[in-house]
Amino acid sequence: MEPLRTDEVGTHLVSRSVRLSAPPVSASLAAMQRPRALWTAPDEPTVVGGGVAVAVEADGPERLARVRRSAAALFDGADVDAPDAARPRFFGGLAFHEEATGRDPWADFPAARFVVPEAQVVFDGGDAWLTVTALDGEADADTVGDRLAELRETLESLDDAPPEGPPGVSDRHRTTSVEAWHESVDAAVSRIRAGDLQKVVLAQALEVELDRPAAAPDLLARLGGTYPDCHRFLVEPNGGASFLGATPERLVSLRGREVETGALAGTTGRGDTDDEDEWLANELLGSEKDNHEHELVAETIREQLAPLSAEIRVGDRGIRKLATVQHLWTPIDATLERDEHVLSLVDALHPTPAVGGLPPAAALGVIRDTEPFDRGWYAAPVGWFDADGDGSFAVALRSAIVEETLATLFAGVGLVADSDPDAEWDEVQLKYRPVLDELERDD
Numbered sequence: 001m002e003p004l005r006t007d008e009v010g011t012h013l014v015s016r017s018v019r020l021s022a023p024p025v026s027a028s029l030a031a032m033q034r035p036r037a038l039w040t041a042p043d044e045p046t047v048v049g050g051g052v053a054v055a056v057e058a059d060g061p062e063r064l065a066r067v068r069r070s071a072a073a074l075f076d077g078a079d080v081d082a083p084d085a086a087r088p089r090f091f092g093g094l095a096f097h098e099e100a101t102g103r104d105p106w107a108d109f110p111a112a113r114f115v116v117p118e119a120q121v122v123f124d125g126g127d128a129w130l131t132v133t134a135l136d137g138e139a140d141a142d143t144v145g146d147r148l149a150e151l152r153e154t155l156e157s158l159d160d161a162p163p164e165g166p167p168g169v170s171d172r173h174r175t176t177s178v179e180a181w182h183e184s185v186d187a188a189v190s191r192i193r194a195g196d197l198q199k200v201v202l203a204q205a206l207e208v209e210l211d212r213p214a215a216a217p218d219l220l221a222r223l224g225g226t227y228p229d230c231h232r233f234l235v236e237p238n239g240g241a242s243f244l245g246a247t248p249e250r251l252v253s254l255r256g257r258e259v260e261t262g263a264l265a266g267t268t269g270r271g272d273t274d275d276e277d278e279w280l281a282n283e284l285l286g287s288e289k290d291n292h293e294h295e296l297v298a299e300t301i302r303e304q305l306a307p308l309s310a311e312i313r314v315g316d317r318g319i320r321k322l323a324t325v326q327h328l329w330t331p332i333d334a335t336l337e338r339d340e341h342v343l344s345l346v347d348a349l350h351p352t353p354a355v356g357g358l359p360p361a362a363a364l365g366v367i368r369d370t371e372p373f374d375r376g377w378y379a380a381p382v383g384w385f386d387a388d389g390d391g392s393f394a395v396a397l398r399s400a401i402v403e404e405t406l407a408t409l410f411a412g413v414g415l416v417a418d419s420d421p422d423a424e425w426d427e428v429q430l431k432y433r434p435v436l437d438e439l440e441r442d443d
């Protein structure tokens with residue numbers, strides 16, 4: 001189906017839901033038609049999607065406002081018969097920059113794309129719900145009901161199989177050599193010291209040739225084992241690519257007027273022993289450089305929320321431990337002054353200085369001028385929203401785009417005045433690990 005690109009959406013959604021005896025998540029995802037979607041977040045229902053009831057795409061500075069208007073027109077007058085848990089949602093995300101470049105490997109990823117899946121399975125505690133959605137010009141409640149019954153049978157007969165192991169890596173290619181990295185970091189640090197900007201996040205990409213095609217559901221299932229507290233996501237455009245990851249960074253979630261977000265910036269590794277791990281955590285907590293890098297993120301998020309909020313609550317700075325790294329982390333919650341759509345919050349917050357820099361325009365200029373590859377959807381918002389404008393978005397870090405036997409991984413680091421190119425290089429390599437560990441075979 002061609003995505004809708006106009007604000008003049010003349011049709012509406014027809015949606016029906018049924019309770020399922022919960023099928024296995026990974027097998028459900030594997031059973032879905034492309035394009036597939038997966039969303040798992042701490043304290044939220046897991047959602048699997050497949051196929052397209054409707055897709056909305058937009059680009060340019062107004063891309064989120066345009067997506068929001070198209071979605072509102074589709075939800076307005078929608079014929080939805082579903083309990084709250086099973087309500088239809090739009091899933092998708094954005095490119096990091098406002099315009100899509102169309103460069104490989106991102107050729108099929110527009111600057112913004114959100115899809116209401118034809119089939120959506122929500123796993124909420126022990127319950128599971130299947131929702132089938134169509135456009136009213138293409139189906140009516142009866143045909144949607146027939147499809148619901150057919151899919152229910154398929155899903156309820158799925159077996160739970162353990163995920164396949166890593167595909168194996170035969171070759172790898174870095175977009176940035178050590179020498180080029182040193183040059184870029186030195187140049188960025190000089191500009192920061194000269195006062196042109198306060199912080200910039202520079203990234204690298206790693207292309208990896210696989211021994212066999214990697215199955216996204218298997219990769220995500222294994223990532224779930226190692227990174228259970230992260231947001232795991234899968235988005236697929238038209239074509240054969242899958243963009244997936246297990247990110248520790250929530251961008252924002254909105255329920256009613258309650259906002260949850262946080263600052264995540266400042267990184268160190270994990271220790272081999274408990275003592276070494278604690279020592280590393282204490283070094284990070286005491287590091288002037290990392291606290292400065294972190295403070296710029298926390299303060300900017302607070303400033304961006306302030307005009308929209310009746311109250312903002314900034315928690316204590318602490319350590320977020322993941323299997324391969326530990327980060328400085330500050331929880332930030334807010335209560336909004338008035339009703340807002342989660343896409344307005346996404347618009348206000350992206351890119352935070354955890355992935356862009358400060359001031360944002362100067363940092364984006366340095367990123368565009370320096371990085372020899374297209375960030376595509378890496379480090380950009382991915383998530384979902386519903387008819388009320390509630391939703392949840394993560395920052396697409398610790399991620400890769402995978403197609404057949406090629407995977408491209410992305411990782412970046414925040415640079416401030418006293419950043420050291422060698423230490424930052426090592427940090428990039430650590431941040432590849434979550435996805436890379438699931439691609440490489442041990443033997």
Ligand SMILES: C=C(O[C@H]1C=CC=C(C(=O)O)[C@@H]1O)C(=O)O
Binds near residue numbers: 249266267327411431
């Ligand atoms: C840009 C990335 O991480 C960000 C999030 C947490 C810590 C970061 C840091 O310490 O540099 C980065 O700002 C990435 O993982 O690619």
